[in-house]
Amino acid sequence: MKALAELLRELVAIQSVSGAEDEISGFVLELLRAEGLDCERAGNTVIARIGRGRGPRLLLNSHLDTVPVGNGWTRAPFGDSWSDGRLYGRGSNDAKASAASMLSTLVTLARHERELAGEVQLALTACEETTNAGMAAALERLGMPDGAVTGEPTGLSVVRAQSGLFVLTAEWRGRACHAAHVARVEHENALLTAAGELGACAPFVEIGAEHPLLGKSTLVATVFESGTRHNVVPDRASAVFDGRLAPPYAADDALGALRARMPRAEVGLRSARLRPIETGADHPLVRAALRAAGRREAVGSSTLSDMALLQGVPCVKCGPGETARSHTSDEYVLLAELEAGAEFYAKFVPLALEALATKGVGA
Numbered sequence: 434m435k436a437l438a439e440l441l442r443e444l445v446a447i448q449s450v451s452g453a454e455d456e457i458s459g460f461v462l463e464l465l466r467a468e469g470l471d472c473e474r475a476g477n478t479v480i481a482r483i484g485r486g487r488g489p490r491l492l493l494n495s496h497l498d499t500v501p502v503g504n505g506w507t508r509a510p511f512g513d514s515w516s517d518g519r520l521y522g523r524g525s526n527d528a529k530a531s532a533a534s535m536l537s538t539l540v541t542l543a544r545h546e547r548e549l550a551g552e553v554q555l556a557l558t559a560c561e562e563t564t565n566a567g568m569a570a571a572l573e574r575l576g577m578p579d580g581a582v583t584g585e586p587t588g589l590s591v592v593r594a595q596s597g598l599f600v601l602t603a604e605w606r607g608r609a610c611h612a613a614h615v616a617r618v619e620h621e622n623a624l625l626t627a628a629g630e631l632g633a634c635a636p637f638v639e640i641g642a643e644h645p646l647l648g649k650s651t652l653v654a655t656v657f658e659s660g661t662r663h664n665v666v667p668d669r670a671s672a673v674f675d676g677r678l679a680p681p682y683a684a685d686d687a688l689g690a691l692r693a694r695m696p697r698a699e700v701g702l703r704s705a706r707l708r709p710i711e712t713g714a715d716h717p718l719v720r721a722a723l724r725a726a727g728r729r730e731a732v733g734s735s736t737l738s739d740m741a742l743l744q745g746v747p748c749v750k751c752g753p754g755e756t757a758r759s760h761t762s763d764e765y766v767l768l769a770e771l772e773a774g775a776e777f778y779a780k781f782v783p784l785a786l787e788a789l790a791t792k793g794v795g796a
Contacts (some may be wrong), residue, residue: 435464437775438515438768441533444497445512445522451498451562458497461536461557468540475574477559478567482575483543488551489789491782492575493539494568494739495531495584495752496561499524505762518768527759530766531584531752532557534774542782551786554578561739565707568739580718580747580789582781583740586754586766589777591722593731593749594646595740597709599676599687601652603627603698609668620666624659627670630695631657640690644679646733647709652676652687673703677735680711707741710748717788718747725781726751747789751777 435443449457454477461479465472472481479497502510502523512522539555554575558567585592607623631654638652652674659670676687684705691700712719719731731749736759740750753774754766 437533437537437771438520440536441525441530441766441771442512442515442520444529444533445520445525448511449498449524450501451560454498454559458557458559461497464536468543470539470543473574475570476567478571479555479557480571480574481539481555482552483539483546484549484552486552487549489579489786490552490554490575491785491789492554492556492578492581493535493584493778493782494556494558494571494581495528495535496558496567496739497529497532498559498562498567499527500562500760503762508763508765515768519765520768521763521765523764525766526586526754526764527756528561528585528752528754530586530754530771530774534753534771534778535584537775538778538782541779549786550783550790553782553786558739565739565742568742572742577743577746580785581740581743582722582778582785583738583743583748583750584752584774585736585738585750586756586759587734587751588755589726589728589751589753589773591719591726591728591731591749591751592734593714593719594644594680594711594733595709595738595750596647596650596677596679596733596735597683597741598704598707598737599678599684599702600704601674601676601687601691602701602703603672603674603691603695604701605630605670605698607666607668607670610666612664612666615666621668622666623670624667626697627657627659627672630697631672634694638690638694640678640686641682644733646731647679647735648733650676650678650682650686652691678709679733680709683708707737708744710741710744712747712749716747717791718785719749721784721788722749722751722781725777725784751781753777
């Protein structure tokens with residue numbers, strides 16, 4: 434197995450914008466095959482297993498894809514080399530540092546496979562930054578695990594609750610007329626109707642009680658369209674709302690809140706794919722993660738990840754790097770963070786398997 438720092442450098446050097454991960458998934462698959470591991474591809478998602486068929490099933494998952502490079506870089510965007518303990522490059526922080534740490538951990542654990550108290554699964558997914566189709570493909574092959582950790586840049590804070598994303602729409606209908614005739618022709622300006630109801634909801638809509646870790650559940654208007662010509666009073670207006678909901682709130686709560694505040698609009702749901710998720714503070718898996726990370730309490734996260742697809746599974750989100758660096762120009766990760774990430778996963782796996790066994794799963 435390559436040295437951890439060199440492995441990450443090579444991963445970052447491979448461009449893998451979401452939806453175009455073929456090269457990097459091939460690279461990872463060959464790396465795992467060279468180590469003699471049981472592995473396969475599901476599209477551009479790479480899956481591996483050790484300790485197969487025994488005890489609880491623990492999933493380690495992170496993602497191989499990145500957002501586009503974008504503008505504003507002053508450093509090489511594909512990780513030419515480590516410099517002063519930093520590796521710059523798109524995906525270095527989000528989330529190839531987690532992927533490299535998990536790969537290194539799995540290979541090390543495979544050398545002591547007989548000592549494992551369960552099955553360890555690895556899913557390095559495609560399309561996490563877009564459709565989450567890679568995670569869906571992994572779960573179709575593997576089935577739902579008994580427990581999981583999602584690798585994202587959390588600064589090794591243990592995240593046990595994640596907000597969900599709901600995209601809603603509102604549409605207002607009116608009656609058009611020529612702009613020159615507004616003083617004498619009956620009409621209904623959909624733009625003004627929409628503006629009145631939208632203005633009453635500014636700056637955002639709150640839903641229910643505040644979550645102790647995730648804060649307020651909110652809906653906010655992010656897109657507005659109305660009218661096509663300066664001389665026509667519009668008979669239609671539409672808006673899109675971004676909803677960030679904490680447990681236990683769901684799509685019906687968001688729809689109800691919006692309909693109550695916009696009685697003249699037709700309100701609909703465009704997407705409810707990424708639901709909120711939470712694992713109890715007292716779950717043994719959470720306690721195992723805290724022990725491995727050397728933390729006292731778990732936290733919440735408003736950023737999304739493949740963790741959203743693990744509904745009903747005890748899981749946490751934890752990995753090297755810092756979320757504030759994600760998707761930025763001159764994205765980077767520290768070597769100390771990378772090494773701490775690998776150390777965390779190495780400690781977490783046996784503790785997590787033991788924790789899951791205490792819950793009687795995988796027996």
